Amino acid sequence: MTIRHVASAAGVSIATVSNVLNGRSSVAPELSARVRRAMEELGYQRDQVASTLRRRQTSVVGLVLPSLMSPFLAALATKLEGLAHSQGYQLLLGSADEDPDQELSRVQAMLSWRVAGMIVAPVDYRFLSHKLIRSQGIRCVIVDRTSEVDDLDSVGVDNFEAAHTGARRLIEAGHRRILAVGSSRAIPNMLERITGFEAAVSEAGLAANCEALCGGGDVQAIGQALRQRLQNGPLPSAVFALSDVSTLAALRELGELGVRMPDDVSLLGFDDHEWMQVLRPPISAVRQPIEDLARHAWSRMLQRIEGDVSPVSRIQLACSLQWRGSTAAPKD
Amino acid sequence: MTIRHVASAAGVSIATVSNVLNGRSSVAPELSARVRRAMEELGYQRDQVASTLRRRQTSVVGLVLPSLMSPFLAALATKLEGLAHSQGYQLLLGSADEDPDQELSRVQAMLSWRVAGMIVAPVDYRFLSHKLIRSQGIRCVIVDRTSEVDDLDSVGVDNFEAAHTGARRLIEAGHRRILAVGSSRAIPNMLERITGFEAAVSEAGLAANCEALCGGGDVQAIGQALRQRLQNGPLPSAVFALSDVSTLAALRELGELGVRMPDDVSLLGFDDHEWMQVLRPPISAVRQPIEDLARHAWSRMLQRIEGDVSPVSRIQLACSLQWRGSTAAPKD
DNA sequence: TTGAAAGCGCTAACAT
DNA sequence: ATGTTAGCGCTTTCAA
Numbered sequence: 296m297t298i299r300h301v302a303s304a305a306g307v308s309i310a311t312v313s314n315v316l317n318g319r320s321s322v323a324p325e326l327s328a329r330v331r332r333a334m335e336e337l338g339y340q341r342d343q344v345a346s347t348l349r350r351r352q353t354s355v356v357g358l359v360l361p362s363l364m365s366p367f368l369a370a371l372a373t374k375l376e377g378l379a380h381s382q383g384y385q386l387l388l389g390s391a392d393e394d395p396d397q398e399l400s401r402v403q404a405m406l407s408w409r410v411a412g413m414i415v416a417p418v419d420y421r422f423l424s425h426k427l428i429r430s431q432g433i434r435c436v437i438v439d440r441t442s443e444v445d446d447l448d449s450v451g452v453d454n455f456e457a458a459h460t461g462a463r464r465l466i467e468a469g470h471r472r473i474l475a476v477g478s479s480r481a482i483p484n485m486l487e488r489i490t491g492f493e494a495a496v497s498e499a500g501l502a503a504n505c506e507a508l509c510g511g512g513d514v515q516a517i518g519q520a521l522r523q524r525l526q527n528g529p530l531p532s533a534v535f536a537l538s539d540v541s542t543l544a545a546l547r548e549l550g551e552l553g554v555r556m557p558d559d560v561s562l563l564g565f566d567d568h569e570w571m572q573v574l575r576p577p578i579s580a581v582r583q584p585i586e587d588l589a590r591h592a593w594s595r596m597l598q599r600i601e602g603d604v605s606p607v608s609r610i611q612l613a614c615s616l617q618w619r620g621s622t623a624a625p626k627d
Numbered sequence: 628m629t630i631r632h633v634a635s636a637a638g639v640s641i642a643t644v645s646n647v648l649n650g651r652s653s654v655a656p657e658l659s660a661r662v663r664r665a666m667e668e669l670g671y672q673r674d675q676v677a678s679t680l681r682r683r684q685t686s687v688v689g690l691v692l693p694s695l696m697s698p699f700l701a702a703l704a705t706k707l708e709g710l711a712h713s714q715g716y717q718l719l720l721g722s723a724d725e726d727p728d729q730e731l732s733r734v735q736a737m738l739s740w741r742v743a744g745m746i747v748a749p750v751d752y753r754f755l756s757h758k759l760i761r762s763q764g765i766r767c768v769i770v771d772r773t774s775e776v777d778d779l780d781s782v783g784v785d786n787f788e789a790a791h792t793g794a795r796r797l798i799e800a801g802h803r804r805i806l807a808v809g810s811s812r813a814i815p816n817m818l819e820r821i822t823g824f825e826a827a828v829s830e831a832g833l834a835a836n837c838e839a840l841c842g843g844g845d846v847q848a849i850g851q852a853l854r855q856r857l858q859n860g861p862l863p864s865a866v867f868a869l870s871d872v873s874t875l876a877a878l879r880e881l882g883e884l885g886v887r888m889p890d891d892v893s894l895l896g897f898d899d900h901e902w903m904q905v906l907r908p909p910i911s912a913v914r915q916p917i918e919d920l921a922r923h924a925w926s927r928m929l930q931r932i933e934g935d936v937s938p939v940s941r942i943q944l945a946c947s948l949q950w951r952g953s954t955a956a957p958k959d
Numbered sequence: 960t961t962g963a964a965a966g967c968g969c970t971a972a973c974a975t
Numbered sequence: 976a977t978g979t980t981a982g983c984g985c986t987t988t989c990a991a
Contacts, residue, residue, distance in 0.1 A: 297967095297968055297969085298968065298969065298970095299968080307977080307978085308977065308978045308979075309968090309969080309970095309978085309979095310970085310971085310977070310978055310979075310980090311976090311977060311978075313969065313970060313971085314970095314976095314977085316969090316970095317970080319970090319971090320976075320977090321976065322976075322977085323976065323977085326976085326977085338762050338763075340735070340738060340739045340763075341739055341968090341969080342680075342739065342741060342967090342968055342969070343739045343740045343741070344676055344679050344680045344685070344740065344741055344967090344968080344969090345680050345967070345968035345969040345970090345983090346968080346969055346970075347676050347969090347983090348674075348676045348677050348680050348967090348968080348969075348970095348983050348984070348985090349968080349969045349970045349971085349982080349983050350969085350970065350971090350983085351983070353676070355719075355740075358720075362705070363695070363701050363702075363704055363705040363708070364701065364702065364705055366698070366701075369695050369696065369698075369701040370695075370696065372695055372720075372722075373694070373695040373696055373722055376695070376720060376721070376722045377722070377724065380721070380729070380732070380733065380736075385719055385721075385736050385737070385740065386719065386720050386721070387687075387717055387718065387719055387720075388690075388704075388708060388718050388719075388720040389708070389712065389717075389718070390704075390705055390708045390709070392705075392709065397712070400712070401712065403672070404712075404717050405717070406672060407672045407673055407674065407675045408675045408676065408687075408717065409674060409675070409676055430670050431670075431672075514901065543901055543902065543905060546905040547904070547905045550905055550907060569846065569875055570875065570902040572879070573875060573878040573879045573882055573906075574905075574906055574907075575882060575906075575907065629983095629984055629985085630984065630985065630986095631984080639961080639962085640961065640962045640963075641962085641963095641984090641985080641986095642961070642962055642963075642964095642986085642987080643960090643961060643962075645985065645986060645987085646960095646961090646986095648985090648986095649986080651986090651987095652960080652961090653960065654960075654961085655960065655961085658960085658961085673984090673985080674983090674984055674985070676983090676984080676985090677967090677983070677984035677985040677986090678984075678985055678986075679967095679985090680967050680968065680969090680983090680984080680985075680986095681966080681967050681984080681985045681986045681987085682967085682985085682986065682987090683967070
């Protein structure tokens, strides 16, 4: 089913078919109708591959994420997919499985498809695909895990501030021994959160009793690091989990230990999502504005695709604190 | 950066470049090396668009899901993405947001990209994109929400059996008033689960005290339906949630009501996932073999792509029951 | 073994 | 207003 079949079925030239296909120039209404009918009858659909090759512009954008298993990233992907399709773009998805090499290979594959633009959340600070993206001059915005690159637009939250505020609230509630637990310092995001946490703790003169702990990429690893720390040291009065998977890990280990929340230990999580609210007590959390993140990332990329050459921007959105039942004043 | 640049840089013809690119025929080692070096130096990458147009076969497959927000579907997407990339395929992702029309438009877009194959989980029994897929003769396997179509391969679980077993276990535990809650009878999946539930309940002669309730596509809707039922009728001794979002909704409403699990009401969920295990008590659930589902769907599609013309297959995998603390014998 | 050339399905410049 | 035609970058005969 090519444009040619349609043309001969409608008794016109292929250029005319192309013209009605693209709403171009002035095709006589009668011809246009004939062509449309022919397309209908033959079940014709434009071949995007050929079209893209010729016009040298595509309606596909690439999205590369470190994973889809975290509710935060899954939600981000969902929002971005919705935005993409609502604006006539298709989404090529890559999940790097927290592996920098896979991030690179996903990006590589997308570049060879000549995507119109990309949105990527680098796996960690290395951002292995950075050079490649730059060298191909592809429009790309970094989201969430905004690395230190300064030559690409980025959209994320103010991680320092978010963690700082979270820690301060815990301190204000009376906590003196706070244990922060995160995934990996190799993730700039996480590092900023840790820094924010440590700053708040230092400001309150509590540096000696507080500590930030990193476990790794998945729940198991984080859980194990946390378990060791919990077994070999004094019980903190509050745990501040710095990502959604950390929150899950903390919940599991705390549950395992049989400590009660918030009586024995308070828990402040990150990346609010629905399951946190059905737990008893409901889990307090720092909430990232996922929808805004997606909207900003998308529109920045779109602007670039459409030729915007303004200086690189670095958007930092604010998080909000959802204070619920899992956090309270310590009992001692 | 085209094949032409590489050719002239290496002092060979474009055909030779193409040949080394595809590991074709016997190119003299010396030439091959020269070409490879040129590609390296120029940072050349094959244009998949042009390549696809010419060879009439692509390395892109489409995945259309009703949503990514459910952990079950997100996990399925992750597994499929991994399989795709590990075999050299790219993934075009569409999330239909539980809307049949969006399902159709996603499929349409993918077809116009001439994807090598598709994996789709229809939004509901209507499976609006079915005709289109058939008419284009594209290789497609239906996953999870296997509709009643018999002309497409499908991979899913034995929903009837899963729900039947779940209900029987509840009955065996002593429950006489069981309330099942699901999303929508328009989803064949869900309908089979309800049927399985009702069969088990009838066999035990409990049809009069048991009931299956459907709320809709999202947590809010299901939650509301459940709340109404809970307020206007006798409290069941057990709730059997028939999907992951139903489980979440049930958890929320039960929590809202302040009933204790499993003392007042037992809860059996569906689509086991990590958050269920950190709840106190941990939630019992029917677990779908996500990884196997993904593997079967993928390999069936791959077989079709590779020319397999064997009769349509309908794979039904078995679920397993994770019996945890949220289910126990009723207290009365 | 290597190269010249046709052409995948479409769009866009140009001719009519 | 409509048609003719030259490519987009690549693969693949086919000829040298």
